[in-house]
Amino acid sequence: xxxxxxxxxxxxxxxxxxxxxxxxxxxxxxxxxxxxxxxxxxxxxxxxxxxxxxxxxxxxxxxxxxxxxxxxxxxxxxxxxxxxxxxxxxxxxxxxxxxxxxxxxxxxxxxxxxxxxxxxxxxxxxxxxxxxxxxxxxxxxxxxxxxxxxxxxxxxxxxxxxxxxxxxxxxxxxxxxxxxxxxxxxxxxxxxxxxxxxxxxxxxxxxxxxxxxxxxxxxxxxxxxxxxxxxxxxxxxxxxxxxxxxxxxxxxxxxxxxxxxxxxxxxxxxxxxxx
Amino acid sequence: xxxxxxxxxxxxxxxxxxxxxxxxxxxxxxxxxxxxxxxxxxxxxxxxxxxxxxxxxxxxxxxxxxxxxxxxxxxxxxxxxxxxxxxxxxxxxxxxxxxxxxxxxxxxxxxxxxxxxxxxxxxxxxxxxxxxxxxxxxxxxxxxxxxxxxxxxxxxxxxxxxxxxxxxxxxxxxxxxxxxxxxxxxxxxxxxxxxxxxxxxxxxxxxxxxxxxxxxxxxxxxxxxxxxxxxxxxxxxxxxxxxxxxxxxxxxxxxxxxxxxxxxxxxxxxxxxxx
Numbered sequence: 001x002x003x004x005x006x007x008x009x010x011x012x013x014x015x016x017x018x019x020x021x022x023x024x025x026x027x028x029x030x031x032x033x034x035x036x037x038x039x040x041x042x043x044x045x046x047x048x049x050x051x052x053x054x055x056x057x058x059x060x061x062x063x064x065x066x067x068x069x070x071x072x073x074x075x076x077x078x079x080x081x082x083x084x085x086x087x088x089x090x091x092x093x094x095x096x097x098x099x100x101x102x103x104x105x106x107x108x109x110x111x112x113x114x115x116x117x118x119x120x121x122x123x124x125x126x127x128x129x130x131x132x133x134x135x136x137x138x139x140x141x142x143x144x145x146x147x148x149x150x151x152x153x154x155x156x157x158x159x160x161x162x163x164x165x166x167x168x169x170x171x172x173x174x175x176x177x178x179x180x181x182x183x184x185x186x187x188x189x190x191x192x193x194x195x196x197x198x199x200x201x202x203x204x205x206x207x208x209x210x211x212x213x214x215x216x217x218x219x220x221x222x223x224x225x226x227x228x229x230x231x232x233x234x235x236x237x238x239x240x241x242x243x244x245x246x247x248x249x250x251x252x253x254x255x256x257x258x259x260x261x262x263x264x265x266x267x268x269x270x271x272x273x274x275x
Numbered sequence: 276x277x278x279x280x281x282x283x284x285x286x287x288x289x290x291x292x293x294x295x296x297x298x299x300x301x302x303x304x305x306x307x308x309x310x311x312x313x314x315x316x317x318x319x320x321x322x323x324x325x326x327x328x329x330x331x332x333x334x335x336x337x338x339x340x341x342x343x344x345x346x347x348x349x350x351x352x353x354x355x356x357x358x359x360x361x362x363x364x365x366x367x368x369x370x371x372x373x374x375x376x377x378x379x380x381x382x383x384x385x386x387x388x389x390x391x392x393x394x395x396x397x398x399x400x401x402x403x404x405x406x407x408x409x410x411x412x413x414x415x416x417x418x419x420x421x422x423x424x425x426x427x428x429x430x431x432x433x434x435x436x437x438x439x440x441x442x443x444x445x446x447x448x449x450x451x452x453x454x455x456x457x458x459x460x461x462x463x464x465x466x467x468x469x470x471x472x473x474x475x476x477x478x479x480x481x482x483x484x485x486x487x488x489x490x491x492x493x494x495x496x497x498x499x500x501x502x503x504x505x506x507x508x509x510x511x512x513x514x515x516x517x518x519x520x521x522x523x524x525x526x527x528x529x530x531x532x533x534x535x536x537x538x539x540x541x542x543x544x545x546x547x548x549x550x
Contacts, residue, residue, distance in 0.1 A: 062381035100425040106337035127427025152402025
């Protein structure tokens with residue numbers, strides 16, 4: 001999917017919502033546990049109920065790997081379902097990978113070709129030759145961790161290198177990588193006040209913003225400091241949407257939560273004449 | 276496995292060799308492609324031929340993920356085979372994972388419990404709460420990326436934060452994490468001259484050292500600056516050993532390469548009275 005296609009979907013749906021599929025057998029409605037593939041059945045129900053309200057889905061691979069082969073099968077079925085039934089959705093493998101060059105190429109093939117995701121999240125620590133292999137794939141996007149939403153972000157990301165914070169150095173240096181126009185960045189909503197500075201370095205790139213809701217970030221603040229003329233934001237909510245209810249009505253409850261967020265997003269876009 | 280068990284194995288085998296199982300269908304002997312599970316058959320033959328010469332095996336998960344479900348099955352079979360036939364081997368999932376707290380716990384369960392690896396490699400960018408979940412598992416080890424062997428290491432790792440390089444900051448800060456005694460660190464052999472400084476910060480911790488051989492690092496240099504009274508080194512070789520031959524004699528050729536390295540390691544230990 002091209003960035004233009006994504007922007008078009010956002011305008012059409014009046015939403016820049018990404019739903020995180022962090023599917024956990026201990027948290028899904030118990031009646032699903034009797035099905036042959038509870039993880040997939042849960043995801044399918046959530047996707048069917050919410051797809052008109054969001055533009056992206058983001059399974060975090062950790063939740064699938066935790067269940068071994070069965071988990072990977074559920075992940076494969078989920079992405080296949082999305083690609084077949086809802087090809088207009090932007091799909092994100094939240095994998096936070098990164099390795100030396102030839103090994104990163106392997107990861108890129110696994111997620112971009114084998115599983116046909118539109119994008120993958122990547123950790124920047126190993127630098128250029130660990131990131132560029134992902135940038136060489138046509139119409140695929142690489143979402144680099146910049147400033148994450150957890151407390152550990154302050155251990156290294158906000159430390160200053162010659163007067164400039166590490167996460168800014170990541171933004172600045174990655175701009176020079178081959179294929180940098182395909183870069184997006186993870187910036188946590190819990191740190192919305194950093195967005196003004198971030199937009200000075202990367203005025204146009206899409207930001208994937210976790211941490212709205214469960215982790216305490218504010219949608220309004222993120223929009224205030226981060227929105228662009230092409231929106232430039234994908235705001236993720238995982239637990240707040242998918243675990244809205246543990247009953248038979250879980251998909252309906254998820255739809256309601258997604259609808260609330262979509263409504264807020266529409267308002268943010270309308271108030272800025274961005275639709 | 277405890278660190279003491281690992282040190283005992285090193286002394287017994289007179290080797291601190293780790294063999295990287297970066298198994299690639301395009302590089303393994305063609306005659307194996309006719310078997311039902313070429314990746315596992317290749318690994319099994321390599322392991323059977325070399326286990327008396329090394330103390331650790333390190334499959335890089337990227338190579339397995341690239342083949343989807345079949346790749347994960349091969350990885351599962353490989354670690355099961357190691358745990359059953361060679362339980363004295365220290366097993367490393369070279370996965371370079373790391374995510375926010377509850378998600379890191381998922382990864383830890385996947386690799387430590389589901390697959391029963393002794394250790395996993397982790398990227399430090401997300402800080403404390405992304406790393407500590409791995410450190411809470413008994414007799415399991417977390418190998419943190421510090422200074423990697425690739426050229427991209429100079430993008431961020433060697434940049435100075437208040438006068439101290441980022442990789443040193445990673446060493447220093449991680450020492451204060453809960454369970455830090457279970458930490459090991461990745462330090463590339465291509466940067467052996469950095470080891471003196473590194474040993475000042477972490478005098479005892481084990482280092483996993485990639486980059487000897489194919490990437491140009493020197494075993495002698497690494498020992499000169501990095502060896503401790505309990506050895507404290509695992510030196511990894513992947514391609515240089517496992518792809519020594521593409522013929523029917525591939526396992527025998529791998530054994531010869533591993534034996535060369537074991538011999539050099541024995542010499543390094545003997546010359547320092549460490550056996």
